[in-house]
Amino acid sequence: MKKILITGAAGFLGSHLCDRFITEGFYVIGMDNLITGDLDNITHLFPLENFEFHHHDVTKFVHVSGKLDYILHFASPASPIDYLKIPIKTLKVGSLGTLNLLGLAKEKNARILVASTSEVYGDPLVHPQNEEYYGNVSPVGPRGVYDEAKRFMESITMAYHRHHGLETRIVRIFNTYGSRMRLNDGRVVPAFMGQALRGEDLTVFGDGSQTRSFCYIDDQVEGIYRLLFSDYAEPINIGNPHETTIKEFAEEIIALTGTNQKIIYKPLPKDDPSQRQPDITKAREILGWEPKVSRSEGLKIVYDYFKSLSPEELQKKEHRDFSSR
Template identity: 50%
Template sequence: MKVAPRFGPGHRVLVTGGAGFVPSHLVDSLVARGCAVVALDNFVTGSKDNIAHLHDKRNFTLVEADISDGLPTHHPALAERFDAILHMASPASPTDFATLPVEILRVGSVATLHLLDRAVADGARFLMASTSEAYGDPKEHPQRETYWGNVNPIGVRSVYDEAKRFSEAATMAYHRYRGLDAAIVRIFNTYGPRMRPDDGRAIPTFISQALRGEPITVHGTGNQTRSICYVEDLVRGILLLLDSTETGPVNCGTEHELTMRQLAELIVSLSGSDSEVTYVTRAADDPEMRRPDLTLARELLGYEPSVAPEDGLRRTIEHFRERLG
């Protein structure tokens, strides 16, 4: 199945968290399409460097605000109707879970409700960025969208897991009972340029350590697995869902599954580092396995990731090499 572009010139699109890692790449694609894009960010975790190249684009506007406090409709860019709203905002790294727990809960709950109300009022398509964390430490492998998950509701990670699960429930309620044109994408482990070096996730941590010649710190035995998706593939999948009439939830990621040990060794090899791989205590509630079942994405959207881990990691390593000097 092929999904035709639904949003382009003449369409106004709001992207929350627009200066973040994944959202900034989405903003690039939407601006390139000719959409009038408004990126909203409070810069708690987003970076102005991620969108600096867009400031001279006539169809791009940056609004600095905290969506959890409501949309500042006095701003001219937010006063007009939107055709699509993409709720991408949220701190999403393990380090954020401990330092920004309340902010994560608010952006998943209060901010989501603000945006759902606005989407209904505007008659806009609403895309909710959810996460594979909604599956918790899954007992089903790979994970299908019909799997309800295995989530610890009071663990350190729960602020993110449960915020996203609430946002999914709210989105579906507005879809069923208020006629909202909605879509939910469950994003699996994504990597690429513009990740924060201090992100706390495995790939930026391993790359930063490798480039500095430091020991690579793998949590636990290193046998836990992740399926890593290059950001270019993820953005393509999100846009396919946005352009469709599907509601989902729909998994988006890749089936390239690696153990943490394999990932660490691959990064050491690709970076030309002489770092040694070491092992440290595994974090609580760290999922044992994570891989999406992409059957639905393929059938409904024609989605097919194309970037091999070696290629994507090489690009990401070069980005980090330039950034870290």
């Protein structure tokens, strides 16, 4: 049985990856310090013989006994609310955490896949964004703590690949949505879903003309799975290229929920990207991957998921205060 370590295992994306690799017959070690993760996302895995959980911060030395075949490094705050409240921890998990896990991969002779993000492109001057574009990022702006942490992650991962011959993979993740997301965490889908479920008006920043592209969780996991077992070491975009404006997307949510909310507008945050659309040519050609779930289909699944939760469960999905951590 192949053994895989998944960091950020109790998070939205990490928990779905745990599910996938369990289904594929792997022995899964989940690791999370639970600063933004939620154990409820993985408690269904605890009774399984091929799953174990380590409550650990990867910015500290990481030890796994015995053999280890693969590592997926997905430990990081991913929403603006989180990384703006815990900026130092965000920088540390992208730098020290990545360094620790690359060292572990080298020690175990394991293949490691690290989770980068479309935010390495910043507010792009190239559209759509392909992997050869170097980005337009402010290292000293408020979003720099996340953007630059991911850019450093990519740099040190490639250094280990080139200098040590380590088997590495880099996924650049574009906006992804699905069950287990925390409502109101600052990302577009859960923010709008949370407001719709509470009967509040939907908040759009700026004039709503900025664009995003949303990928359903099952498609994202499939792309990551294929990338891990590919022979390609350079970064690859995994996302849905179907682009929409934020205003149009808010109108979709209102139509989906059948409510009477209005759209209200607030000032655009500093360095908020005006466009976000992946060029997935490499994913199609190298991985044979492209998204299968349409946005209307995926949003219906997610809305039904949140509607099925009890008021107490919905309350737990609201964002927590990390400002003192």
